[in-house]
Amino acid sequence: MLCAVEAHHAGLLGAHARVIPRAKLRPLAVTRREIARLGPPDGLELAMPAPEMPRPHRGVSWAVGDAFSGKVQAGWLTALPGRIVIVDDGLATIRLLELLTGRAWTPLLRARATASPLRKALGVAAGLRLRAAARAGRLSVFTALPVPAELAQAVRDRGAELVTHDFAWLRSQPLRGPGPRERTVVLGTSLVRNGLIHRDRYFTWLAGLGSTEPVAYFPHRREDPDDLARVREQPGITVYDGGAPAEMTLRGLAAEQRVLSLPSTAVTSLRVLLSARGVAVETVDVPDEWWTAQAAPSLRSHLSMFAHHDTGVTG
Template structure:
């Protein structure tokens, strides 16, 4: 890694990349001192170094090569971002657009395929190993990712930063505090003998990763959490609040419509909520609140969205950027209704001062699918209960069981 790029970030989703940009903005603002926010400084005054080629055409750069972008930042602000894209088209499309925003901010973006083939993970590992070992600061978007955990076994960085991966951050803090395995909250376990064999084989990697997330005072290793979630860090871990200052500086304020917008969730796709109960809930909310648009989650299936459109008459919107940016850019409804999810924590920050009301509709126990993990009900309730500056919808707005 070049000495001028001391920080390396791994991201696997558009939201993770957004939060990496927020972290970089917060870090630069703190370094600039009070009253000198980076967003207010002209680019020519904060960029330095030699020029680079013009941006490449839309799409990923050749495997293992840095993508071209805007003029580089000074060394103190430099950030190299390794994008490890998933295979679904919606996520990849949003990631490409977020990567373009990152390049506009002067960061270096490396698009590295790590999925989609038997040898892809090994090729990606070989391409990234030098940067991983040389980085002074490593920023992680998803501490539960097995591939990221594998990369962490190679990390020698003095500083490790975890940025939000949505509500999973709450589970990350709880599990590291208890010294438990890093397993996502909605996984019910199982997998039979093959699954148990894989877990056993992977155990040394998982254990090493968990240790990396434990700061060691006096040994030159710090761990910072950069989050919008209502979490309390433990031990020597430090917390910096993500208030979406970069988003607010770059977008909006939005034009407000008179209607209500609904926010979709992938709880059906993850096996937490029954599909029929979810459709009933959306139909009821649309009628109750006069909603006209439904902002789909990037992982919602086309079949499910077609059924929702036919049953409710809602306009289905598939955003090309994370919802925080879409809402801030506008137009957006004066009320945004969501089920328990990350946005009930992030939108109040992103839309601060705009007059938009964010409301949350709890997931009723009768909506849970048979495949839902034992922790699902309590976790989802905690997401709603801990949300700040949101309106809690009364229980009777949910469809009755039956």
Template sequence: MKGSSESSDGQAVAWVESPLQLLCVIEAQHAGLLGPATTVVPRSGLPALRRTRAEMTRLDLPPGLELADPAARMPKPGKTWVFGDAFSGRVQLNLLTSAPRRVVLVDDGLATIRLLELLVARRPLLRARVKSGLARSILGAAAGLRLRGGRLSVFTALPVPDELAEAVQARGAELVRHDFTWLRSQPGDVPPDERTVVLGTSLVRNGLIHRDAYVKWLAAIDEPVAYYPHRREDPRDLERVRRISGVTVYETGVPAEMTLRGLRPGQRVLSLPSTAVTSLRILLRARGVSIETVEVPDDWWTASAGPSLRSHLQLFAHERVAP
């Protein structure tokens, strides 16, 4: 579908900057959280998001949802303003210079949990592991005040700890859980022939685990492997993966939640801690597919991976396996 990136006052407008955000906005529309009409504007210049949008147009989208053409410029919010990356300076500035009646936050990976913690703690909304100047800190603080003081709904499939969930709701925000009802209703892709599927990781490119340790572990898996890269994997790292005997790389360019929802009983997924682990457990729990999180050994971590980050990642570490 095509649509304008300009909003009308009576509808919801969503700004999406990743495939996961796009998927979660569609789920929110399907769940009835956004109202009768929602325009979704993908950010332009992002190949994975462009491919995911194209895939979405071939599926049965929820009524009232319109996928606009990708845009470089953020759209004007409607009465309901929907986004995923609340740490974005552009999103925060837009939030402060507009007056949506309601804000809906959708999942944006691990950052969603950090965002909830900062909202509860009344701290500025600043990215982890990024040094921010005074102006950026002021903007993050002001954006936090705006979110805390308005009508806020958080739409998530993530395992939010009970204590944190209670604190979020005590601050007046609505916390809405979902289990990918819309996506589960769509036909699945043909699964790979390999029994074992490995999800790629962004932890290497982000400098959080040592590259050689990860590649060595992957090469030691003693059976054929279907490897699905993370959208932010370094192409040079991916070339190393391609050279591993027995590993076949499947570059789909769309979220694992979409490409792997048709896995067969008896297949298994291995992954370092990630939000995709949670999503796939929800999607495949009735299909007899094992979703296993690989426990990261201490000597894999780099100095950039502090205790707080490692603790966050444990949220996705159920059904752990040793490397």
């Protein structure tokens, strides 16, 4: 949602745009409320949450984050949008770019997804439609991620427009107030819930941090509630559950504070937002023994994009 606002601010969505969040998702509700409080850019309407994805009128521009959604892909085939704008959806954006620049019949499917023949067929058709939009000059990708130069050139060679941004709209907004008082802020991770790192290794590391100094912990939106309950039991760790993206919640940190995170796309955006304030944003180098058998080498390679010039850990 935040990247959709930034895309409109950057002029990719035309003079008028509507942002329609999915219903019954608390993080989206909190983010919508915070954007409304700040005041969205001119020409942008924050619509009420909808239980189902709306079907856009034929020929209008369509901005989406989750390009691997079956409903989104079906919409590309039936609604025939005039222009498609892919707004940043984290690491999935890099995978999408790799698939788009791969073989023509490669289906657009999530990493580690187990798909039925029908779902694969939809992914193939969606990929063909998206590549056709690129060749026609009707596909834009809007991201704050560091896209490798070779991949970025391959995307442009396909005809797609690749636009990078630095959260210009958000950086121009006034700060709401001071953030957490703790010197060290830890970003939660989805790697545990997704079965990619061992739970006990992660909690041993957190316990070590909390025994050294007070720690502010900001959960990932997909963390398991039982895991969060366990985090709250760790001495020295305070869990802040604001619900809004870290980019909005933590942009007021002071120079004497630091952010620690396992490999995450939030590291990139927070560095953009906090560098001028002198706040260190450090990626934790995940030891080999933390990874589970489900963490494929390709995934670990993707995550390594966000682990440069940072700090290590001991598990």
